[in-house]
Amino acid sequence: MLPPSTRREPRRPPPPLDPAALERLALRYVERFATTRGKLADYLRRKVRERGWADEAAADADALAQRMAALGYVDDRAWAEAKAEALGRRGLGARRVGEALRAARVEEDDRAAVADDVAGRTIEAALAFARRKRLGPWARGEVDRPAREKQLAAMLRAGHPLDLARRVLALPPGVEPDAGALE
Numbered sequence: 001m002l003p004p005s006t007r008r009e010p011r012r013p014p015p016p017l018d019p020a021a022l023e024r025l026a027l028r029y030v031e032r033f034a035t036t037r038g039k040l041a042d043y044l045r046r047k048v049r050e051r052g053w054a055d056e057a058a059a060d061a062d063a064l065a066q067r068m069a070a071l072g073y074v075d076d077r078a079w080a081e082a083k084a085e086a087l088g089r090r091g092l093g094a095r096r097v098g099e100a101l102r103a104a105r106v107e108e109d110d111r112a113a114v115a116d117d118v119a120g121r122t123i124e125a126a127l128a129f130a131r132r133k134r135l136g137p138w139a140r141g142e143v144d145r146p147a148r149e150k151q152l153a154a155m156l157r158a159g160h161p162l163d164l165a166r167r168v169l170a171l172p173p174g175v176e177p178d179a180g181a182l183e
Contacts, residue, residue: 016053017051017053022059025044029044030074037105038076044059045061080111081114088125091133093125093129093158094122096158099159122161126182129158133154139151167182
């Protein structure tokens with residue numbers, strides 16, 4: 001038998017949420033994480049599903065997320081710009097950036113505002129990806145056809161256009177390329 005100090009009593013389930021508790025959860029979430037309205041609403045719906053709802057009126061997670069955005073706690077466009085910048089530094093292409101923003105439920109107008117900036121950094125992102133994965137000019141030694149096909153597939157999965165991926169991979173090894181050479 002365990003000593004009294006190590007016995008664990010079963011945890012009481014948390015009480016069902018009410019509007020004030022849901023707002024406290026939302027404030028705590030936006031305090032801790034940069035987020036979008038869609039992600040915040042998903043989080044609040046999940047919490048209501050897990051803990052239950054104690055109020056007569058239905059929980060409106062979308063309205064609460066919208067209110068947090070109106071108060072300035074949530075800014076979808078700023079989040080999208082920061083996310084696109086981070087993914088671009090990692091070397092991901094426009095398609096992957098767009099997929100990530102869509103998955104985070106960033107609205108179309110905010111995605112479109114960020115798309116121009118992402119498109120302007122396409123070549124830099126492709127070179128960053130090739131450098132990070134040691135592809136094309138950063139490959140070690142000669143690359144045979146099967147390895148070249150794997151490298152091309154990796155560039156495509158990273159969201160880069162086929163023609164740009166081929167141009168990056170065709171660069172000679174050991175030469176530091178610049179973005180102007182690929183345009």
